[in-house]
Amino acid sequence: MSADALKRLKTVEGHLRGVIRMVEEDAYCIDVIRQIQAVEAALSKVSTQILESHLNSCVITAVQGSDKKERQRVLKEITEVFEMSNKI
Amino acid sequence: MSADALKRLKTVEGHLRGVIRMVEEDAYCIDVIRQIQAVEAALSKVSTQILESHLNSCVITAVQGSDKKERQRVLKEITEVFEMSNKI
Protein backbone atom coordinates (compact mmCIF):
# COMPACT_ATOMS: atom_id res chain seq x y z
CA MET A 1 0.00 0.00 0.00
CA SER A 2 1.28 3.46 -0.82
CA ALA A 3 2.49 5.92 1.78
CA ASP A 4 -0.08 8.12 0.12
CA ALA A 5 -2.94 5.99 1.50
CA LEU A 6 -1.52 6.38 5.00
CA LYS A 7 -1.21 10.12 4.57
CA ARG A 8 -4.78 10.40 3.31
CA LEU A 9 -6.13 8.32 6.18
CA LYS A 10 -4.39 10.60 8.67
CA THR A 11 -5.96 13.60 6.96
CA VAL A 12 -9.35 11.90 7.27
CA GLU A 13 -8.63 11.29 10.96
CA GLY A 14 -8.01 15.02 11.41
CA HIS A 15 -11.24 15.76 9.57
CA LEU A 16 -13.15 13.35 11.82
CA ARG A 17 -11.67 14.96 14.93
CA GLY A 18 -12.95 18.27 13.57
CA VAL A 19 -16.43 16.76 13.29
CA ILE A 20 -16.24 15.53 16.89
CA ARG A 21 -15.30 19.04 17.99
CA MET A 22 -18.28 20.41 16.06
CA VAL A 23 -20.59 18.07 17.96
CA GLU A 24 -18.98 19.01 21.29
CA GLU A 25 -19.51 22.67 20.47
CA ASP A 26 -23.13 21.93 19.57
CA ALA A 27 -22.84 22.86 15.89
CA TYR A 28 -25.87 22.87 13.62
CA CYS A 29 -27.01 19.26 12.91
CA ILE A 30 -27.07 19.62 9.15
CA ASP A 31 -23.53 21.02 9.10
CA VAL A 32 -22.38 18.01 11.11
CA ILE A 33 -24.15 15.59 8.72
CA ARG A 34 -22.52 17.31 5.75
CA GLN A 35 -19.07 16.98 7.32
CA ILE A 36 -19.70 13.30 8.14
CA GLN A 37 -20.67 12.77 4.50
CA ALA A 38 -17.46 14.50 3.41
CA VAL A 39 -15.47 12.16 5.65
CA GLU A 40 -17.24 9.17 4.10
CA ALA A 41 -16.48 10.42 0.59
CA ALA A 42 -12.80 10.84 1.53
CA LEU A 43 -12.71 7.30 2.93
CA SER A 44 -14.22 5.93 -0.29
CA LYS A 45 -11.43 7.60 -2.24
CA VAL A 46 -8.79 5.94 -0.06
CA SER A 47 -10.51 2.57 -0.57
CA THR A 48 -10.41 3.03 -4.31
CA GLN A 49 -6.75 3.94 -4.19
CA ILE A 50 -5.89 0.89 -2.08
CA LEU A 51 -7.91 -1.36 -4.39
CA GLU A 52 -6.06 0.03 -7.39
CA SER A 53 -2.66 -0.78 -5.92
CA HIS A 54 -3.93 -4.19 -4.79
CA LEU A 55 -5.09 -5.02 -8.32
CA ASN A 56 -1.70 -4.04 -9.71
CA SER A 57 0.25 -6.18 -7.27
CA CYS A 58 -1.35 -9.07 -5.36
CA VAL A 59 -4.07 -9.69 -7.92
CA ILE A 60 -1.64 -9.87 -10.85
CA THR A 61 0.63 -12.20 -8.85
CA ALA A 62 -2.25 -14.46 -7.82
CA VAL A 63 -3.87 -14.61 -11.26
CA GLN A 64 -0.58 -15.33 -12.99
CA GLY A 65 0.37 -17.89 -10.33
CA SER A 66 -0.25 -21.60 -10.58
CA ASP A 67 -2.38 -21.91 -7.43
CA LYS A 68 -5.94 -22.00 -8.73
CA LYS A 69 -7.51 -21.82 -5.28
CA GLU A 70 -5.49 -18.72 -4.39
CA ARG A 71 -6.53 -17.08 -7.66
CA GLN A 72 -10.19 -17.77 -6.93
CA ARG A 73 -9.83 -16.43 -3.42
CA VAL A 74 -8.27 -13.19 -4.60
CA LEU A 75 -10.91 -12.63 -7.27
CA LYS A 76 -13.71 -13.46 -4.85
CA GLU A 77 -12.43 -10.76 -2.50
CA ILE A 78 -12.70 -8.16 -5.27
CA THR A 79 -16.32 -9.15 -5.81
CA GLU A 80 -16.97 -8.93 -2.08
CA VAL A 81 -15.58 -5.43 -1.58
CA PHE A 82 -17.46 -4.30 -4.70
CA GLU A 83 -20.67 -5.75 -3.29
CA MET A 84 -20.09 -4.03 0.04
CA SER A 85 -19.34 -0.72 -1.67
CA ASN A 86 -22.86 -0.89 -3.08
CA LYS A 87 -24.28 -1.22 0.41
CA ILE A 88 -22.66 1.73 2.11
CA MET B 1 -22.44 -12.93 -18.97
CA SER B 2 -24.84 -15.46 -17.54
CA ALA B 3 -28.41 -15.92 -18.70
CA ASP B 4 -29.13 -15.34 -15.04
CA ALA B 5 -28.07 -11.67 -15.30
CA LEU B 6 -30.48 -11.22 -18.18
CA LYS B 7 -33.28 -12.85 -16.25
CA ARG B 8 -32.63 -10.68 -13.23
CA LEU B 9 -32.57 -7.50 -15.29
CA LYS B 10 -35.94 -8.41 -16.80
CA THR B 11 -37.30 -8.92 -13.30
CA VAL B 12 -35.98 -5.48 -12.35
CA GLU B 13 -37.67 -4.04 -15.45
CA GLY B 14 -40.98 -5.51 -14.25
CA HIS B 15 -40.37 -4.02 -10.83
CA LEU B 16 -39.66 -0.61 -12.33
CA ARG B 17 -42.83 -0.78 -14.42
CA GLY B 18 -44.66 -1.46 -11.16
CA VAL B 19 -43.14 1.71 -9.70
CA ILE B 20 -44.25 3.72 -12.74
CA ARG B 21 -47.77 2.37 -12.27
CA MET B 22 -47.65 3.42 -8.60
CA VAL B 23 -46.75 6.98 -9.63
CA GLU B 24 -49.51 7.01 -12.26
CA GLU B 25 -52.00 5.89 -9.62
CA ASP B 26 -50.72 8.61 -7.29
CA ALA B 27 -49.33 6.28 -4.62
CA TYR B 28 -47.89 7.63 -1.37
CA CYS B 29 -44.52 9.33 -2.03
CA ILE B 30 -42.61 7.39 0.61
CA ASP B 31 -43.87 4.06 -0.74
CA VAL B 32 -42.64 5.08 -4.19
CA ILE B 33 -39.22 6.08 -2.81
CA ARG B 34 -38.94 2.74 -1.01
CA GLN B 35 -39.72 0.84 -4.19
CA ILE B 36 -37.20 2.90 -6.17
CA GLN B 37 -34.60 2.06 -3.51
CA ALA B 38 -35.50 -1.63 -3.83
CA VAL B 39 -34.99 -1.40 -7.60
CA GLU B 40 -31.59 0.21 -7.04
CA ALA B 41 -30.57 -2.54 -4.60
CA ALA B 42 -31.62 -5.18 -7.14
CA LEU B 43 -29.56 -3.44 -9.84
CA SER B 44 -26.51 -3.41 -7.58
CA LYS B 45 -26.86 -7.14 -7.13
CA VAL B 46 -26.89 -7.68 -10.89
CA SER B 47 -23.77 -5.49 -11.22
CA THR B 48 -21.96 -7.56 -8.63
CA GLN B 49 -22.93 -10.76 -10.41
CA ILE B 50 -21.73 -9.44 -13.76
CA LEU B 51 -18.47 -8.23 -12.22
CA GLU B 52 -17.91 -11.66 -10.68
CA SER B 53 -18.27 -13.43 -14.01
CA HIS B 54 -16.11 -10.76 -15.67
CA LEU B 55 -13.32 -11.32 -13.14
CA ASN B 56 -13.45 -15.06 -13.74
CA SER B 57 -13.23 -14.78 -17.51
CA CYS B 58 -11.93 -11.62 -19.23
CA VAL B 59 -9.82 -10.48 -16.29
CA ILE B 60 -8.06 -13.84 -15.91
CA THR B 61 -7.43 -13.96 -19.66
CA ALA B 62 -6.06 -10.41 -19.77
CA VAL B 63 -3.89 -10.73 -16.67
CA GLN B 64 -2.42 -14.03 -17.84
CA GLY B 65 -1.94 -12.71 -21.38
CA SER B 66 1.23 -11.12 -22.68
CA ASP B 67 -0.27 -7.77 -23.63
CA LYS B 68 0.69 -5.50 -20.76
CA LYS B 69 -1.41 -2.58 -21.98
CA GLU B 70 -4.50 -4.74 -22.20
CA ARG B 71 -3.88 -6.02 -18.67
CA GLN B 72 -3.60 -2.49 -17.33
CA ARG B 73 -6.76 -1.46 -19.17
CA VAL B 74 -8.76 -4.33 -17.71
CA LEU B 75 -7.54 -3.68 -14.16
CA LYS B 76 -8.18 0.04 -14.50
CA GLU B 77 -11.79 -0.69 -15.42
CA ILE B 78 -12.26 -2.66 -12.20
CA THR B 79 -11.00 0.33 -10.22
CA GLU B 80 -13.33 2.63 -12.16
CA VAL B 81 -16.52 0.66 -11.56
CA PHE B 82 -15.53 0.28 -7.90
CA GLU B 83 -15.04 4.03 -7.65
CA MET B 84 -18.41 4.66 -9.28
CA SER B 85 -20.13 2.17 -6.98
CA ASN B 86 -19.03 4.38 -4.10
CA LYS B 87 -20.74 7.36 -5.69
CA ILE B 88 -24.20 5.95 -6.28
Next chain:
Amino acid sequence: MSADALKRLKTVEGHLRGVIRMVEEDAYCIDVIRQIQAVEAALSKVSTQILESHLNSCVITAVQGSDKKERQRVLKEITEVFEMSNKI
Protein backbone atom coordinates in the same frame (compact mmCIF):
# COMPACT_ATOMS: atom_id res chain seq x y z
CA MET C 1 -45.89 13.85 -7.10
CA SER C 2 -44.94 15.81 -10.17
CA ALA C 3 -45.59 14.71 -13.72
CA ASP C 4 -41.87 15.27 -14.03
CA ALA C 5 -41.12 12.29 -11.76
CA LEU C 6 -43.28 10.10 -13.97
CA LYS C 7 -41.55 11.32 -17.08
CA ARG C 8 -38.13 10.69 -15.59
CA LEU C 9 -39.06 7.18 -14.47
CA LYS C 10 -40.21 6.37 -18.01
CA THR C 11 -36.89 7.63 -19.32
CA VAL C 12 -35.12 5.37 -16.83
CA GLU C 13 -37.29 2.46 -18.01
CA GLY C 14 -36.10 3.12 -21.58
CA HIS C 15 -32.51 3.23 -20.34
CA LEU C 16 -32.97 -0.08 -18.53
CA ARG C 17 -34.44 -1.68 -21.65
CA GLY C 18 -31.32 -0.52 -23.46
CA VAL C 19 -29.19 -2.29 -20.84
CA ILE C 20 -31.20 -5.49 -21.29
CA ARG C 21 -30.62 -5.28 -25.04
CA MET C 22 -26.89 -4.85 -24.40
CA VAL C 23 -26.86 -8.05 -22.35
CA GLU C 24 -28.86 -9.90 -25.01
CA GLU C 25 -26.35 -8.78 -27.62
CA ASP C 26 -23.51 -9.92 -25.37
CA ALA C 27 -21.99 -6.47 -24.80
CA TYR C 28 -18.77 -6.04 -22.86
CA CYS C 29 -19.38 -6.70 -19.11
CA ILE C 30 -17.85 -3.44 -17.92
CA ASP C 31 -19.98 -1.41 -20.33
CA VAL C 32 -23.07 -3.13 -18.96
CA ILE C 33 -22.02 -2.43 -15.36
CA ARG C 34 -21.43 1.23 -16.20
CA GLN C 35 -24.89 1.52 -17.74
CA ILE C 36 -26.48 -0.19 -14.74
CA GLN C 37 -24.70 2.33 -12.50
CA ALA C 38 -26.03 5.17 -14.66
CA VAL C 39 -29.56 3.78 -14.26
CA GLU C 40 -29.07 3.66 -10.48
CA ALA C 41 -27.83 7.26 -10.42
CA ALA C 42 -30.88 8.34 -12.43
CA LEU C 43 -33.18 6.52 -10.01
CA SER C 44 -31.54 8.26 -7.05
CA LYS C 45 -32.25 11.59 -8.68
CA VAL C 46 -35.94 10.72 -9.06
CA SER C 47 -36.05 9.66 -5.38
CA THR C 48 -34.58 12.98 -4.32
CA GLN C 49 -37.10 14.85 -6.42
CA ILE C 50 -40.02 12.89 -4.97
CA LEU C 51 -38.71 13.43 -1.44
CA GLU C 52 -38.46 17.15 -2.09
CA SER C 53 -42.07 17.42 -3.17
CA HIS C 54 -43.15 15.18 -0.28
CA LEU C 55 -41.39 17.46 2.23
CA ASN C 56 -43.12 20.48 0.75
CA SER C 57 -46.60 18.98 0.91
CA CYS C 58 -47.39 15.99 3.17
CA VAL C 59 -44.64 16.73 5.68
CA ILE C 60 -45.64 20.36 6.14
CA THR C 61 -49.29 19.34 6.54
CA ALA C 62 -48.46 16.62 9.07
CA VAL C 63 -46.04 18.70 11.12
CA GLN C 64 -48.42 21.66 11.26
CA GLY C 65 -51.37 19.39 12.05
CA SER C 66 -52.60 18.55 15.52
CA ASP C 67 -52.16 14.78 15.25
CA LYS C 68 -48.91 14.10 17.08
CA LYS C 69 -48.78 10.43 16.10
CA GLU C 70 -49.19 11.27 12.44
CA ARG C 71 -46.40 13.84 12.72
CA GLN C 72 -44.09 11.31 14.28
CA ARG C 73 -44.94 8.74 11.63
CA VAL C 74 -44.18 11.16 8.80
CA LEU C 75 -40.86 12.23 10.32
CA LYS C 76 -39.88 8.63 11.04
CA GLU C 77 -40.39 7.79 7.37
CA ILE C 78 -37.94 10.50 6.35
CA THR C 79 -35.33 8.99 8.68
CA GLU C 80 -36.03 5.55 7.24
CA VAL C 81 -35.59 6.48 3.58
CA PHE C 82 -32.44 8.42 4.51
CA GLU C 83 -31.09 5.37 6.31
CA MET C 84 -31.88 3.16 3.33
CA SER C 85 -30.25 5.62 0.93
CA ASN C 86 -27.03 5.05 2.86
CA LYS C 87 -27.29 1.32 2.25
CA ILE C 88 -27.72 1.22 -1.50
Next chain:
Amino acid sequence: MSADALKRLKTVEGHLRGVIRMVEEDAYCIDVIRQIQAVEAALSKVSTQILESHLNSCVITAVQGSDKKERQRVLKEITEVFEMSNKI
Protein backbone atom coordinates in the same frame (compact mmCIF):
# COMPACT_ATOMS: atom_id res chain seq x y z
CA MET D 1 -27.65 16.46 19.22
CA SER D 2 -27.53 13.58 21.61
CA ALA D 3 -24.52 12.70 23.74
CA ASP D 4 -24.96 9.34 22.06
CA ALA D 5 -23.89 10.79 18.69
CA LEU D 6 -20.73 12.13 20.27
CA LYS D 7 -19.97 8.79 21.87
CA ARG D 8 -20.49 6.97 18.60
CA LEU D 9 -18.25 9.38 16.71
CA LYS D 10 -15.48 8.82 19.25
CA THR D 11 -15.87 5.08 18.77
CA VAL D 12 -15.57 5.58 15.03
CA GLU D 13 -12.43 7.66 15.62
CA GLY D 14 -10.93 4.74 17.55
CA HIS D 15 -11.89 2.41 14.71
CA LEU D 16 -10.25 4.70 12.18
CA ARG D 17 -7.08 4.88 14.25
CA GLY D 18 -7.08 1.08 14.18
CA VAL D 19 -7.26 1.20 10.38
CA ILE D 20 -4.32 3.62 10.26
CA ARG D 21 -2.33 1.22 12.43
CA MET D 22 -3.21 -1.62 10.06
CA VAL D 23 -1.81 0.38 7.15
CA GLU D 24 1.33 1.27 9.11
CA GLU D 25 1.83 -2.42 9.87
CA ASP D 26 1.34 -3.24 6.21
CA ALA D 27 -1.86 -5.27 6.67
CA TYR D 28 -3.47 -7.06 3.73
CA CYS D 29 -5.09 -4.52 1.36
CA ILE D 30 -8.49 -6.19 1.29
CA ASP D 31 -8.65 -6.31 5.09
CA VAL D 32 -7.93 -2.57 5.16
CA ILE D 33 -10.63 -1.87 2.56
CA ARG D 34 -13.13 -3.91 4.59
CA GLN D 35 -12.33 -1.96 7.73
CA ILE D 36 -12.64 1.35 5.88
CA GLN D 37 -16.05 0.22 4.64
CA ALA D 38 -17.03 -0.66 8.21
CA VAL D 39 -16.01 2.84 9.32
CA GLU D 40 -18.13 4.34 6.55
CA ALA D 41 -21.13 2.24 7.56
CA ALA D 42 -20.72 3.38 11.17
CA LEU D 43 -20.56 7.01 10.06
CA SER D 44 -23.76 6.60 8.05
CA LYS D 45 -25.49 5.32 11.17
CA VAL D 46 -24.40 8.39 13.12
CA SER D 47 -25.69 10.63 10.31
CA THR D 48 -29.06 8.92 10.41
CA GLN D 49 -29.24 9.34 14.15
CA ILE D 50 -28.37 13.04 13.94
CA LEU D 51 -30.93 13.55 11.18
CA GLU D 52 -33.58 11.86 13.28
CA SER D 53 -33.01 14.17 16.23
CA HIS D 54 -32.84 17.17 13.87
CA LEU D 55 -36.23 16.27 12.37
CA ASN D 56 -37.76 16.00 15.82
CA SER D 57 -36.47 19.37 16.98
CA CYS D 58 -35.34 22.07 14.53
CA VAL D 59 -37.51 20.84 11.68
CA ILE D 60 -40.68 20.74 13.75
CA THR D 61 -39.94 24.22 15.11
CA ALA D 62 -39.24 25.65 11.66
CA VAL D 63 -42.22 24.04 9.96
CA GLN D 64 -44.61 25.13 12.71
CA GLY D 65 -43.09 28.60 12.80
CA SER D 66 -44.38 31.57 10.87
CA ASP D 67 -41.21 32.29 8.90
CA LYS D 68 -41.87 30.75 5.50
CA LYS D 69 -38.33 31.33 4.25
CA GLU D 70 -36.85 29.58 7.27
CA ARG D 71 -39.21 26.64 6.74
CA GLN D 72 -38.16 26.33 3.12
CA ARG D 73 -34.51 26.53 4.06
CA VAL D 74 -34.83 23.75 6.63
CA LEU D 75 -36.73 21.46 4.25
CA LYS D 76 -34.28 22.16 1.45
CA GLU D 77 -31.43 21.03 3.68
CA ILE D 78 -33.15 17.69 4.26
CA THR D 79 -33.37 17.20 0.50
CA GLU D 80 -29.72 18.13 0.13
CA VAL D 81 -28.36 15.68 2.67
CA PHE D 82 -30.61 12.97 1.21
CA GLU D 83 -29.24 13.72 -2.25
CA MET D 84 -25.68 13.58 -0.97
CA SER D 85 -26.33 10.30 0.83
CA ASN D 86 -27.15 8.83 -2.56
CA LYS D 87 -23.77 9.90 -3.88
CA ILE D 88 -21.48 8.41 -1.26
